[in-house]
Amino acid sequence: KLNEKFLKICKKLHKELNYQSKIHYTLHELNTKIDQLKETIESNKYIFLREVLSPSLFHIESNFSKIYVNPMHNDSDKQNKLVAWITAHKSWLEEISELALVQEKALKIAIIPLQDILEKRNLI
Numbered sequence: 584k585l586n587e588k589f590l591k592i593c594k595k596l597h598k599e600l601n602y603q604s605k606i607h608y609t610l611h612e613l614n615t616k617i618d619q620l621k622e623t624i625e626s627n628k629y630i631f632l633r634e635v636l637s638p639s640l641f642h643i644e645s646n647f648s649k650i651y652v653n654p655m656h657n658d659s660d661k662q663n664k665l666v667a668w669i670t671a672h673k674s675w676l677e678e679i680s681e682l683a684l685v686q687e688k689a690l691k692i693a694i695i696p697l698q699d700i701l702e703k704r705n706l707i
Contacts, residue, residue, distance in 0.1 A: 593680040
């Protein structure tokens, strides 16, 4: 159920990042929403998801460093950097959503044989 809740959060944010939601957010608000999702992933509540996502997240987020270290000399540079940051996070969001779905499917497949074993032993 937590995985489903997480996927709903991802789907909602994906719509917001692609300006498909009813409410249009500023770039700074979108950036804040991205940070909130990252905090959600880092929470103890989603440790099961973090175990699966960590290697991919590390790889994807290492690409963010190129954007992060770009120098900003004026407001235009700041705006461009923020747009690049949000655009990069769109693909990040798609990747973690796909990984969460794959994990959920794998767990569902793995549960069936386990359930059969437990039923044979009269444990459930």
